């Protein structure tokens with residue numbers, strides 16, 4: 001895109017990690033970009049192969065702090081004002097715990113044209129790739145996605161929910177799994193209810209643990225790979241799916 005045309009920002013979801021799970025639109029935007037600002041969970045190697053754009057990681061990497069949110073806003077606005085097509089490539093879906101709406105508001109306030117390209121969210125895909133459906137007839141008619149990194153937020157989110165009435169998907173909650181399990185048990189969720197940890201879904205670092213809610217606190221999980229907790233009867237469906245999967249359908253081992 002030439003610098004004489006007005007700039008534009010695409011806020012693009014990159015799915016759980018594997019570039020094969022990008023949408024067609026995400027792929028097209030990346031191919032056409034002048035500048036890509038990507039999160040740490042995006043496959044940087046694939047990105048470099050797919051675009052001639054300048055690519056900068058603005059996420060948290062190898063112990064280094066992530067770029068401040070205001071700085072990301074400034075980078076997007078400055079490049080768009082210089083006529084560039086900027087792709088802000090974010091893990092999963094931009095509007096699911098992704099601060100995508102904050103970035104959209106900042107662009108709008110700066111008078112920059114933008115679009116949002118939805119992505120495959122790990123809130124659903126991580127469980128799915130492990131062979132766990134977030135809903136299943138007869139077992140779960142709904143699912144609740146909550147952030148687990150603060151106990152208070154979790155308590156608020158599940159406070160009004162009848163125990164076990166929905167599948168619970170907890171993002172950013174692996175490190176706090178013991179506290180989360182204790183909270184649910186104290187709210188009346190049954191100790192033998194199915195529970196799973198799915199980390200690094202769709203990546204080479206995939207890790208799956210399945211067990212029960214009472215075992216969740218002591219379950220092993222990699223500390224440096226992002227993961228979701230899935231809590232509900234649907235976890236038990238995994239056994240049937242894994243046993244019946246065609247050889248080319250890969251479900252990781254527990």
Ligand SMILES: C[S@@+](CC[C@H](N)C(=O)[O-])C[C@H]1O[C@@H](n2cnc3c(N)ncnc32)[C@H](O)[C@@H]1O
Nearest residue numbers: 092093096098121122171172200201226227228
């Ligand atoms: C800041 S949130 C971003 C969520 C993202 N916008 C989405 O829609 O998936 C980061 C959390 O997403 C989850 N996550 C991201 N990538 C993952 C993956 N490949 N496998 C499992 N969970 C993942 C983890 O719960 C992680 O703590």
